[in-house]
Amino acid sequence: MSTDNSAAADPRDLLGYLLKHAHLRLTALTDAALEHLGIDSKDFGTLRVLAHGEPASQLQVAQKLSVDRTTMVAVLDDLERKGIVVRRPDPTDRRRNIVELTDQGRRTFDAAEAAYQDAENALLAPVSPGAADQLRRTLRDLLEH
């Protein structure tokens, strides 16, 4: 069984391969689409968290994105240097920094949102809208345990 030459053994059928390269391609498309705004795909996730919902601490932002809090530091350093976000101490808990979009940051996000949609649409172009929705739904189900 393991030694046959059936098409099922093609490495491109490995789920790990499919997920990895779909992610790589979307990242590349997104990075290209966002480049003129001075941000990249990982910055965009952070902007999206900040653009909706309550102002949040660094840790809360990191948790929403499932990234390590030490990783978030460098991302925010970068975005703050670019004038896209600001950190200010949380008056109710001075261990925390509250992170917010600046006005410029909100404009950047608005443009980025459109650019991201273009990139995602480009990736999803080969499949039907229904299949794209189903893909999203299935992945979400997997990650919700």
Place this chain on the structure above:
Amino acid sequence: MSTDNSAAADPRDLLGYLLKHAHLRLTALTDAALEHLGIDSKDFGTLRVLAHGEPASQLQVAQKLSVDRTTMVAVLDDLERKGIVVRRPDPTDRRRNIVELTDQGRRTFDAAEAAYQDAENALLAPVSPGAADQLRRTLRDLLEH
């Protein structure tokens, strides 16, 4: 529009987030399942290529996996050190190395194939078999352009 608080702005709905974390989880599950065999998820892809089909050069293996040829060198160094694969010069083109599984390598692959399936099944457990098939099909369609 960009300032509303609709659920659609949840970063967990970002396709990039979903693909990244689905891949991370599968990799973690696979690495754990393969650990007792002395290999990991990236080794498994290479073994799968070698276990089916014609003997192939290093470059051909790399291309089937869409990895860089310079990356393949270290993977094969490692697998060769473990006695799982062997390199031999291609008699018809001495620039090339033909890479093959050893007998031990084939036994390792057989065990790894079963372990991998367990890991993949664990990831896919929350969704129906039909949804899992659809997921695979959609991802494949995306990557075929």
Place this chain on the structure above:
DNA sequence: TCTGAACGTCAGTAATACTGACGATCAGAG
């Protein structure tokens, strides 16, 4: 007031994959 925990930060590290270069080898032009 003390003790343990949370938060942001930073240094160090590991994994991954890339670029550019090199020698050896091949294939085709002349």
Place this chain on the structure above:
DNA sequence: CTCTGATCGTCAGTATTACTGACGTTCAGA
């Protein structure tokens, strides 16, 4: 047959990403 450009495997160097462990500051509860 020779020369030239390309291919293949290799290696050094680099960039990215994300982690661990530690630290000082601050908080909450005993």
